[in-house]
Amino acid sequence: MRIRALNHSQYQIVYHIIWGTKYRRKYLKEYVKQELRKYLYKATKKYPTLYVLSFNTNDDHVHLEIEIPPDTTIAAVVQRLKSESSQILKKKFKFIREIYIDGGIWSVGYFVSTIGLNEEMIKRYIANQSRKDLGRTIKLGF
Numbered sequence: 344m345r346i347r348a349l350n351h352s353q354y355q356i357v358y359h360i361i362w363g364t365k366y367r368r369k370y371l372k373e374y375v376k377q378e379l380r381k382y383l384y385k386a387t388k389k390y391p392t393l394y395v396l397s398f399n400t401n402d403d404h405v406h407l408e409i410e411i412p413p414d415t416t417i418a419a420v421v422q423r424l425k426s427e428s429s430q431i432l433k434k435k436f437k438f439i440r441e442i443y444i445d446g447g448i449w450s451v452g453y454f455v456s457t458i459g460l461n462e463e464m465i466k467r468y469i470a471n472q473s474r475k476d477l478g479r480t481i482k483l484g485f
Contacts, residue, residue: 347394349412357396359465360407360421362453365446369402370439376400378435382428383407393420399472406469408458417455425449 346355364370371379383395394410411420429447433440439448458465 347392347410347412349392349414352413354413356413357408357410357458357462358417358455359458359469360409360417360453360455361404362421362425363404363450365443365448365450367403367450368442370436370442371400371402371405375432375436375439378432379405379428382431383424386424386427390423397466397469399469401472406472408465408469421453421455425453 346353380398383398387393387395392412395407397408399406411417425447429449432448433443
């Protein structure tokens, strides 16, 4: 992990964030995932203090490894990413727009954990999200 700097502080803060689709609907196919990836790239340009280290999806949830500065709350970042991506995906895909006529496309909650000593294990876990379940349980060691 790298050390980042603000005007009066240096930090090394990385989070693993997971959020799901509303009603766990399975619409995050590869072509939707690509649009979501494009949005995340644009978001890091729009909000330069955010840095996405890795990203992956299953059909009904998103995994994100992201650096967030200490002067920004995790809740504000998640709310912004979910809100903006919801608008973009609804505009881009008619079938998503039809499923979610009113409101956003993401579930209300999210999971977040800090990444420290288990960084490599979490990176592998995120990278392997789209692979088929082989009947094994992945233990994160928490």
